[in-house]
Amino acid sequence: MKQYSEPSDKQFTNDIIKGSPKQVEAWLNFDEEIHNVESAIPSKYKELISIAVALTTQCPYCIEVHTNKAVEMGISQQELTETITITAALRSGAAMGYGLLSMKFFKNIDK
Structure with a gap:
């Protein structure tokens, strides 16, 4: 493969x-x-949220489907790039958050 x-x-x-x-x-x-x-959240925003989640879950099929749907709804390149950068910031923040957990494990190991 x-x-x-x-x-x-x-x-x-x-x-x-x-x-x-x-x-x-x-x-x-x-x-x-x-x-x-x-619903209360406009469809365009739902698609941008879906793109962000798809980027974090790293699903290429979801990225394709939701990007295409968002384009059909008229998103701009700037809206897409801001969604991408927000996702990147949040994803890196999660790494830092899990870093805290790693540090907790490190500090609590009997030495």
Whole structure:
């Protein structure tokens, strides 16, 4: 195997659907309810939030889908770049937060 994730992996979607049809349907309905049903958060913001989460979870498929949907909704390049940099700042902050946990373990080891 040369590469773990690539666009052609989408060919396996039907295998997952056939293997767990009820669960996939439930997941798709949940996703539809979150992203496409009108709520207090405008759809454009939902997509920017989704991009940020996809960047932190490092899901290339989610990054593609939500970036494309956000572009269709008219996001600007500046909105996308600010979303990217906010995500980067938060992700690095999480590393520092887990660094505190690592330091706690270090300090509490019996020496």
